[in-house]
Amino acid sequence: MARSSKPGSSKRWLPAAVVPAVIAGGVVVGTVQAGAATDLPDKSPQEVLALAAGTDVRQLSGTVEQTSQLGLPQLPETEETDSGPSAAAMLDLLAGSHSARVYLDGHDKARLQVLDRLAERDVVRNGRDVWFYSSRQNEAVHALLPERTAKEAKESVQDKSGDDAGYTPESLASRFLEAAEPSTRVTVGEDVRVAGRDAYRLLLDPDSADTLVDSVAIAVDAETGLPLSVDVQARGQQEPAFELAYTKLSLGAPDPGVFDFTPPAGASVTEHTVPDQAAQRAERNARDDGADAQHPDGKATKTGDGWDTVVELSATSLPEGWADSPAMAQALRKVDGGRLLSTALVNVLLTDDGRVFAGSVTPERLQAAAEGR
Amino acid sequence: MSSKQADSAPAVRRRSAAGWALLGSELGVLFRRWRTWAMLAALAAVPVLIGLAVRLTSEDIEPGDGPPFLDRVTQNGLFIALTGTVVSIPLFLPLTVSVAAGDTIAGEANLGTLRYLLAAPAGRIRLLAVKYAAAVAFCIAAALTLVAAGMLVGVVLFPVGPVTLLSGDTIGVGESVLRLLLVAAYVSLSLAGLAAIGLFISTLTEVPVGAMAATAVLAVVAQILGALPQLDWLHPWLFTEHWVGFADLIRQPISWDSFGANALLQGGYIAVFCALAGSRFATKDVLA
Numbered sequence: 001m002a003r004s005s006k007p008g009s010s011k012r013w014l015p016a017a018v019v020p021a022v023i024a025g026g027v028v029v030g031t032v033q034a035g036a037a038t039d040l041p042d043k044s045p046q047e048v049l050a051l052a053a054g055t056d057v058r059q060l061s062g063t064v065e066q067t068s069q070l071g072l073p074q075l076p077e078t079e080e081t082d083s084g085p086s087a088a089a090m091l092d093l094l095a096g097s098h099s100a101r102v103y104l105d106g107h108d109k110a111r112l113q114v115l116d117r118l119a120e121r122d123v124v125r126n127g128r129d130v131w132f133y134s135s136r137q138n139e140a141v142h143a144l145l146p147e148r149t150a151k152e153a154k155e156s157v158q159d160k161s162g163d164d165a166g167y168t169p170e171s172l173a174s175r176f177l178e179a180a181e182p183s184t185r186v187t188v189g190e191d192v193r194v195a196g197r198d199a200y201r202l203l204l205d206p207d208s209a210d211t212l213v214d215s216v217a218i219a220v221d222a223e224t225g226l227p228l229s230v231d232v233q234a235r236g237q238q239e240p241a242f243e244l245a246y247t248k249l250s251l252g253a254p255d256p257g258v259f260d261f262t263p264p265a266g267a268s269v270t271e272h273t274v275p276d277q278a279a280q281r282a283e284r285n286a287r288d289d290g291a292d293a294q295h296p297d298g299k300a301t302k303t304g305d306g307w308d309t310v311v312e313l314s315a316t317s318l319p320e321g322w323a324d325s326p327a328m329a330q331a332l333r334k335v336d337g338g339r340l341l342s343t344a345l346v347n348v349l350l351t352d353d354g355r356v357f358a359g360s361v362t363p364e365r366l367q368a369a370a371e372g373r
Numbered sequence: 374m375s376s377k378q379a380d381s382a383p384a385v386r387r388r389s390a391a392g393w394a395l396l397g398s399e400l401g402v403l404f405r406r407w408r409t410w411a412m413l414a415a416l417a418a419v420p421v422l423i424g425l426a427v428r429l430t431s432e433d434i435e436p437g438d439g440p441p442f443l444d445r446v447t448q449n450g451l452f453i454a455l456t457g458t459v460v461s462i463p464l465f466l467p468l469t470v471s472v473a474a475g476d477t478i479a480g481e482a483n484l485g486t487l488r489y490l491l492a493a494p495a496g497r498i499r500l501l502a503v504k505y506a507a508a509v510a511f512c513i514a515a516a517l518t519l520v521a522a523g524m525l526v527g528v529v530l531f532p533v534g535p536v537t538l539l540s541g542d543t544i545g546v547g548e549s550v551l552r553l554l555l556v557a558a559y560v561s562l563s564l565a566g567l568a569a570i571g572l573f574i575s576t577l578t579e580v581p582v583g584a585m586a587a588t589a590v591l592a593v594v595a596q597i598l599g600a601l602p603q604l605d606w607l608h609p610w611l612f613t614e615h616w617v618g619f620a621d622l623i624r625q626p627i628s629w630d631s632f633g634a635n636a637l638l639q640g641g642y643i644a645v646f647c648a649l650a651g652s653r654f655a656t657k658d659v660l661a
Contacts, residue, residue: 016652019644063630101628113540115628118441118459118620120539133541138436138444140541248630258626264537266448 040198040222045186048200048220055225060104061258062195062249067097069239070343099247103254111258124261130274131261140263143272183207183306194219194228195246210361211235211307212345224251234344241344303369310359310369337367391495392503399507403473409511412469413518419465420457420523424450428530450527451536451546454553455623457523458516458560462616466515467592470564473511474571475585477504478654482579487659501654505572505647512564516557524553542625552622559619562635566612566642567592573650576657612642 043051103111108128114121119136132141189201199219206213214233221228229245263269300311332339338351340363349357349366357366403409427434427446434444441459445452478501481487490500527533536549544552571588578584595613598604608614615638618631 012656013652015648016645019648023641023644063628113624115621115624118539118617120541120624122541131541135537135539135541136437136441138537255626261541262543264541264543265535266445266537267541 040191040200043188043200045188045202048188048202049186051200051222051225052202052218052220052227053225055221055227057224057226057251058104058106059253060102060226060249060251061254062102062246064100064102064244065097065247066100066242066244067240068242069237070241070345071237103258105253105256105259109259111254111261122261124259126259126261129261131263133261133263133267138264138267140267140269141272142263142269143274145274189217191222192219194221195249197228197249198222199228206307208307210365212347212360212362213307219245226251232345237344303372304359304361304365308359308361308365310357310361310366312369313356313358335363335367337370340366388494388496388499391493392499395490395493395495395500396503396506399503400510403507403511404514409473409514412472413514416461416465416469416515416519417522419461419519420453420526423456423460424453424523424526424530427453445537446527447531448534449536450529450531450533451524451549451553453527453531454520454523455556457519458556458619459617461519462560462563463596464593466519466560466564467567468589469515470508470512470567471571471588471592472585474508474568475575475583475588476581477508477572478575478650479578479581479584480575482659483581491659497655498651501572501576501647501651505569505650508568508572509561509565512568513557513561516560516564519560520553520557524550538623538625539620540625544625552627555622555627556619559622559632559635562632562639563616563619566639566646569643569646569650570612573646573653576650576653609638612638614638 099115101111101113101115103109108125110123110125112123116136119134121135122131122133124131124133128145128147130143130145132143133139183206185205185207187203187205189203192199192201199221202218202220204216204218206215212234214235214237216230216232218227219229220226228249229243231240231245232242234241300313302309302311304310328341332341332350334340335349338349341348341350342363346358346360347363347366349363349370351357351370355370357370359366359369423443423446427443434447436444438444440456442452442455446456478487481490491497493500495503533546535543535545536552537543567588570591571584574587574591575581575584592613595611596616599608599611599613615631615635618635621628621631
């Protein structure tokens with residue numbers, strides 16, 4: 001074109017400079033708005049705690065994001081060999097970041113979808129039926145909850161550790177709230193916005209020198225008292241060691257079809273029986289210790305209290321050979337008296353005589369506990 | 374428009390008409406090209422190969438073996454479309470799009486035909502828009518070819534029935550076809566960002582092979598960077614970040630989050646690189 005024969009005119013490059021500037025501006029404005037402080041009426045820590053404890057939200061659908069920076073080596077995804085909510089699967093849930101969709105309706109209908117890369121893991125509870133489905137293995141596990149458990153769950157509003165134990169912000173936060181003993185300073189921080197809702201930010205500061213936890217922050221929805229996010233800061237680490245937050249949340253009954261699950265044709269289906277005792281024991285374990293609820297079963301004895309609790313597990317309570325897998329071998333480090341699995345939040349000591357000590361405390365404390373026997 | 378002075382109304386009309394005519398002829402040239410059909414055929418060959426390989430071997434495929442969804446293929450042929458898409462996303466699709474996008478301007482410059490194109494009353498920016506539209510048309514054709522070939526092969530070689538989604542829920546054949554078309558739309562969108570990068574690189578050089586190679590290399594490099602956990606601060610900015618996010622379309626209920634995030638990301642890349650290409654092309658000395 002004749003008119004554009006004058007090259008070098010700097011105005012020609014204007015769009016190329018303006019477009020990225022506009023995009024960058026949009027990103028900055030978006031971030032500032034997302035972090036904008038909201039102004040809620042002031043509440044004391046006790047009031048916020050009561051608000052959280054009194055929440056009666058049992059119907060919701062939402063998306064949850066979880067990230068962990070525990071300083072653990074990233075587990076390759078192919079490592080999951082077992083089906084079902086095994087120890088390996090639990091460990092996987094604690095490493096890296098995950099996104100999941102949560103649906104709740106009443107006390108006996110829940111669905112959790114862990115959205116993996118090109119795959120999905122589902123836990124569906126509808127009344128007494130519990131289904132676990134893994135798309136990668138195309139496997140379904142079915143369990144029928146004992147009658148009593150189902151009834152108990154209905155009766156006790158406090159008990160939120162159903163099948164989704166430890167995964168909704170709700171159940172996690174209530175566990176932390178239980179741990180808020182005199183050993184913890186509880187304050188209310190600046191108001192925040194989580195998943196588009198105004199929330200109080202409850203801060204828990206451990207009053208102990210031995211624990212690895214620096215602080216725990218829980219966002220409590222100002223309207224309903226529903227915990228919207230939990231993040232745990234570890235000592236000496238900038239990034240939160242653990243973060244769990246709703247990114248999207250809508251209160252109200254989800255589509256009932258979400259809770260109907262029929263195993264797909266061609267999937268292998270395993271029936272799993274749930275003994276009554278196991279449920280009770282799991283419940284007791286969950287109540288006993290706030291710091292380490294990862295082990296699915298097994299007897300645990302604890303020493304110390306509050307944030308300094310050290311839990312001792314007998315070797316038989318853990319899956320056989322779990323410490324011998326290549327990933328674990330890589331993560332374990334030799335220390336005096338055994339091997340140590342060290343993360344930002346939890347230390348686990350495997351003594352040479354086969355005992356296991358775990359706690360959110362320094363390795364030295366674990367060693368002391370091991371020698372104290 | 375590139376012009377500084379105000380155009381009179383008839384001139385604008387003439388130019389826009391010329392733009393549409395140019396687009397028509399550009400699409401005609403693209404889809405009459407031997408090379409375009411060769412690339413589409415190569416893409417269609419991917420699901421055909423997968424289908425034949427699975428059909429001709431008698432061994433059962435264990436869940437989790439091979440590329441995702443491969444174990445489902447024997448039960449339901451429609452899964453070939455998904456397996457084919459997953460397999461082609463990292464390299465085949467970006468490669469063909471790089472060829473189509475890298476050729477846009479550099480190819481004309483190399484052949485010495487760019488001068489004549491600019492003699493048409495459409496204007497440089499409109500020519501660039503037409504070239505980009507043709508590249509996007511190729512992205513759509515590529516994604517559709519892959520998915521359609523997969524479905525066809527699946528129907529011919531395997532039983533077809535209700536499809537199991539990632540969530541374990543089952544949907545009917547009609548809805549499955551709709552979802553697969555959505556997957557094709559998602560993939561086309563993912564590739565549109567790469568096409569914009571290719572367009573910009575194409576305005577930088579007169580050697581089309583260089584532009585094609587540079588675009589393809591960028592696509593691979595972005596994916597390698599995306600696989601390194603040490604660079605996770607960078608990941609949200611990589612145009613390959615959501616490339617496999619189409620899996621969210623085969624969950625129940627559909628999760629639109631990654632579609633939205635992908636659209637935003639690709640939109641950003643399209644805006645930035647089309648602006649860069651426009652600025653570069655408007656100031657470029659066209660000698661050939």
